[in-house]
Amino acid sequence: xxxxxxxxxxxxxxxxxxxxxxxxxxxxxxxxxxxxxxxxxxxxxxxxxxxxxxxxxxxxxxxxxxxxxxxxxxxxxxxxxxxxxxxxxxxxxxxxxxxxxxxxxxxxxxxxxxxxxxxxxxxxxxxxxxxxxxxxxxxxxxxxxxxxxxxxxxxxxxxxxxxxxxxxxxxxxxxxxxxxxxxxxxxxxxxxxxxxxxxxxxxxxxxxxxxxxxxxxxxxxxxxxxxxxxxxxxxxxxxxxxxxxxxxxxxxxxxx
Numbered sequence: 001x002x003x004x005x006x007x008x009x010x011x012x013x014x015x016x017x018x019x020x021x022x023x024x025x026x027x028x029x030x031x032x033x034x035x036x037x038x039x040x041x042x043x044x045x046x047x048x049x050x051x052x053x054x055x056x057x058x059x060x061x062x063x064x065x066x067x068x069x070x071x072x073x074x075x076x077x078x079x080x081x082x083x084x085x086x087x088x089x090x091x092x093x094x095x096x097x098x099x100x101x102x103x104x105x106x107x108x109x110x111x112x113x114x115x116x117x118x119x120x121x122x123x124x125x126x127x128x129x130x131x132x133x134x135x136x137x138x139x140x141x142x143x144x145x146x147x148x149x150x151x152x153x154x155x156x157x158x159x160x161x162x163x164x165x166x167x168x169x170x171x172x173x174x175x176x177x178x179x180x181x182x183x184x185x186x187x188x189x190x191x192x193x194x195x196x197x198x199x200x201x202x203x204x205x206x207x208x209x210x211x212x213x214x215x216x217x218x219x220x221x222x223x224x225x226x227x228x229x230x231x232x233x234x235x236x237x238x239x240x241x242x243x244x245x246x247x248x249x250x251x252x253x254x255x256x
Contacts, residue, residue: 041117052094085231091249092125138164141218160217203237210238222250
């Protein structure tokens, strides 16, 4: 019986990995030169060295990294200029050129082969969060329904489900909904993004987050406008607190 189960497992593994290896040979999809395996997200070790982890010191509120010798918890001046509805935000990696390129491929070119790498980066970097084991439910930042149908998946939902599984927490679907299609925010300032995000989200399942501690997960924190608006509607719906995890962190300040 054990042999049969093991054989079935190997058959299923071969069936799922076969198409991936057909379309993505074991070659790094960044440099197109070195060997890279599926579990590496098809990104070789040399290219992965270009990924910059967010390291201390960083603002204990928004997660913006700083240089220098700062050994105590601090809140950066940028956070004093805006009203934040989340308790803290942590990010795994700096949104440098390499990370932004990978995220762009993932979001707009269906590069789902990157998922094992993204999951590993988030898990390795963020499970030392000082608030670990204090949450009740994990929620992804939702996509607008039309955009999700066009793309076929929500990248933040994958990250949220992966982290929820590691944390052994529920990650229910449809609790937080994006109710407005917002224009691209690439060229917008922090204040313009906040206006752009206003009333873009609503909680449609209040009971799930009422008096609960929410861990909100997104792919990238640029100025914080998106996650802050999500946190605001969660708090208005009765959440006890909201914390944020993202894969990548832009180095722009909160107030710009």
